[in-house]
Amino acid sequence: xxxxxxxxxxxxxxxxxxxxxxxxxxxxxxxxxxxxIQESSSEVSKAVxxxxxxxTSDAGFSSRIKDYMKEAKxxxxxxxxxxxxxxxxxDSSDPDKVGKRRDVNKLGKGLKAxxxxxxxxxxxxxxxxxRLYDLVVPVIVGDEQLxxxxxxxxxxxxxxxxxxxxxxxxxATTLVFMLGIGLTLFLARRYTRPIRRIxxxxxxxxxxxxxxxxxxxxxxxxxxxxxxFNEMVGKLREREALEKRxxxxxHLSRVGQLASGIAHEIRNPLNYxxxxxxxLKSDVAHHCGENGAAMEELLDKIKDEVRRVNYMVLNxxxxxxxxxxxxxxxxxxxxxxxxxxxLGDKLAEQRIEVIRRLEPDLPPLEADPELxxxxxxxxxxxxxxxxxxxxxxxLGARFEPAEDxxxxxxADEGIGIRPEDLPKISQPYFxxxxxxxxxGLAITERIVKEHGGELAxxxxxxxxxxxxxxxxxxxxxxxP
Numbered sequence: 001x002x003x004x005x006x007x008x009x010x011x012x013x014x015x016x017x018x019x020x021x022x023x024x025x026x027x028x029x030x031x032x033x034x035x036x037i038q039e040s041s042s043e044v045s046k047a048v049x050x051x052x053x054x055x056t057s058d059a060g061f062s063s064r065i066k067d068y069m070k071e072a073k074x075x076x077x078x079x080x081x082x083x084x085x086x087x088x089x090x091d092s093s094d095p096d097k098v099g100k101r102r103d104v105n106k107l108g109k110g111l112k113a114x115x116x117x118x119x120x121x122x123x124x125x126x127x128x129x130x131r132l133y134d135l136v137v138p139v140i141v142g143d144e145q146l147x148x149x150x151x152x153x154x155x156x157x158x159x160x161x162x163x164x165x166x167x168x169x170x171x172a173t174t175l176v177f178m179l180g181i182g183l184t185l186f187l188a189r190r191y192t193r194p195i196r197r198i199x200x201x202x203x204x205x206x207x208x209x210x211x212x213x214x215x216x217x218x219x220x221x222x223x224x225x226x227x228x229f230n231e232m233v234g235k236l237r238e239r240e241a242l243e244k245r246x247x248x249x250x251h252l253s254r255v256g257q258l259a260s261g262i263a264h265e266i267r268n269p270l271n272y273x274x275x276x277x278x279x280l281k282s283d284v285a286h287h288c289g290e291n292g293a294a295m296e297e298l299l300d301k302i303k304d305e306v307r308r309v310n311y312m313v314l315n316x317x318x319x320x321x322x323x324x325x326x327x328x329x330x331x332x333x334x335x336x337x338x339x340x341x342x343l344g345d346k347l348a349e350q351r352i353e354v355i356r357r358l359e360p361d362l363p364p365l366e367a368d369p370e371l372x373x374x375x376x377x378x379x380x381x382x383x384x385x386x387x388x389x390x391x392x393x394x395l396g397a398r399f400e401p402a403e404d405x406x407x408x409x410x411a412d413e414g415i416g417i418r419p420e421d422l423p424k425i426s427q428p429y430f431x432x433x434x435x436x437x438x439x440g441l442a443i444t445e446r447i448v449k450e451h452g453g454e455l456a457x458x459x460x461x462x463x464x465x466x467x468x469x470x471x472x473x474x475x476x477x478x479x480p
């Protein structure tokens with residue numbers, strides 16, 4: 001429901017409640033007032049009847065007026081007097097007034113306000129401001145007027161009812177007004193709080209924080225505003241991601257152009273070194289004698305390294321293009337035998353021990369040997385760089401028949417990786433070392449993914465890091 005409709009419904013509800021409350025109170029007050037007037041009229045009629053009966057009685061005055069006054073004073077009748085035509089009070093509920101005279105011309109007829117205040121009798125406890133009324137009724141029998149009946153009565157009950165009715169209506173109006181204020185404050189807090197959150201979110205977004213989102217559960221204008229805000233932030237995030245990809249693509253393009261420019265200069269010396277090694281190898285057997293075999297082995301390693309450097313240059317040049325896999329059957333232990341000696345001097349210099357924990361019956365893998373050895377060398381190099389004070393590198397490998405995959409682990413006891421850097425370690429050109437270019441793990445992850453696997457990492461700062469390569473088994477490996 002829209003906010004405008006809610007506010008209109010609340011105002012209409014308050015208006016209906018106020019009208020109903022005032023109508024009910026007015027009806028109740030009218031009924032109470034009518035009952036009180038009927039009761040007072042009944043008492044006045046009864047008092048007149050008793051007075052007329054005493055006035056017309058041949059037996060003289062009786063004590064019925066005094067007996068009646070015991071009950072009538074609680075009904076608002078203050079005094080009853082019977083006055084003769086000459087103005088003499090011949091009987092009264094107040095014995096002190098019997099025999100006194102009243103001016104008949106000033107008595108008047110009917111109901112009028114009394115000039116005196118409440119005084120004696122049971123009404124002495126009433127406030128001095130209580131209003132008394134005089135009712136003078138002439139007594140006529142046939143064509144002869146026998147006298148007058150004077151009734152002094154107090155109509156404070158009617159005034160009290162009217163006053164109470166005013167107080168009730170005032171209280172009801174105040175209650176409805178306070179209810180309206182309470183609902184207004186409630187709505188103000190309810191609707192200004194999400195607006196305030198949206199304002200704070202806009203400030204964060206303008207400061208560059210695009211992780212701000214709001215729940216858009218309500219269907220009013222604020223819910224629509226939150227949904228539109230979330231949509232806007234989502235588009236900004238997409239735009240930011242697109243800008244990052246464009247920047248990376250531009251950066252890679254520049255790096256590719258740079259690599260293409262220097263590739264020729266790098267590969268020419270490599271080709272010369274390779275040819276020189278072949279020439280030395282052909283002459284080493286004639287000049288080295290007993291050391292010929294050792295020298296040939298050393299020259300073979302040099303040529304392998306030249307080939308690997310050449311391969312790395314090609315990978316660096318073609319980083320932005322798909323890799324060309326040359327899969328072959330290879331044993332993981334053989335890959336380690338070729339990769340670990342390349343870092344032998346560094347391992348010995350930093351007193352690092354390499355421990356192999358391979359399954360004895362580990363089946364061979366179907367992968368690109370050069371690319372997979374490149375991955376092993378990259379991960380071993382990272383482990384060596386993370387342990388400048390020495391330690392252990394544990395190389396594990398096992399085959400998981402249930403998942404039909406290989407799990408290769410590289411665990412070190414180095415300085416570890418900070419939690420905030422973990423999501424970035426596979427990004428191109430991200431590095432925490434001054435001399436690194438940030439392509440080792442990026443190339444490693446790319447090679448693993450090209451083989452259909454994944455690269456996982458777990459690290460605890462100060463304790464070490466574990467890299468895990470998960471490779472799917474090929475069809476040849478699943479067959480007996």
